[in-house]
Amino acid sequence: MDENYQTYLNRVMRMTLPDTYRSQVQHIQESPKFQHHPDHGWQTTEFPGYSVVTPCGAADHENAALYDRLTTFQAQLVQQLGENLLLPVPPKSFHMTLADLIWDSAYRHASENPDFETQLRDRMAISFKQSQPLSQNKPLRFQALGLMVMPRAIALCLAPTDEESYERALKLRRAIYQNPEVIAIGIEQQYYFTPHITLGYFGDVSAAANPDRRGQTLDELNQQWVDGQPQAFCVYRAELHKFDNMAHYYRESDWATFKF
Secondary structure, X not given: OOOOHHHHHHHHHHHOOHHHHHXXXXXXXXXXXXXXXXXXXXXXXXXXXXXXXXXXXXXXXXXXXXXXXXXXXXXXXXXXXXXXXXXXXXXXXXXXEEEEEEEHHHHHHHOOOOOHHHHHHHHHHHHHHHOHHHOOOOOEEEXXXXXXXXXXXXXXXXXXXXXXXXXHHHHHHHHHHOOHHHHOOOOOOOOOOOOEEEEEEEOOOOOOOOHHHHHHHXXXXXXXXXXXXXXXXXXXXXXXXXXXXXXXXXXXXXXXXEEO
């Protein structure tokens, strides 16, 4: 379930075009990852699972400049789109996912096995160990392409700046998804590799400006990423993280880590 580099670039470049925004905003939906409570406003819902991600938020010192910029940009998005429409994730949870593993109902079902989480952590360590030839003391290099509108979320789309970075990322993913011991505990690849940093999820889609206006707003905000010097994002390491919801990613110090 992999694309060659050029096919991948063509796909993600289309996702950041104004015409795509205008089409996508016509069909956005409320995300089930948030729920509105009369007394407390919008709150995250339980959505547990595991992913292989870059270090989250302030823990990613090498990309601090981008995350500082994203924090300001995220606030602009919320202000322009409306706080009931775009529900921001906390900047401390900003990350790029390298491999989705298991989540929500699949995770709950797998967790009925009391050994599941130990097995998952051990097998991810094995996959990382098998990936050691990819460890070259040289980070994967990405750059910000611009906004990406998904049915239930908005993200900053990232793309590898060279084919080598793309191929090294794919090889790490294959070491995970094609590991028979990982497959045996119910983990499988479900998505193409589309690197991004999620900024927020959609809430009340009826309480905002009309879709055409939303598309125009996003296009105007996106010029910050299109104009000027490209913003770099470097992936120095991949880490196994657990999440309880879309605002709380965490890990223990002895969980698997892979250094590029």
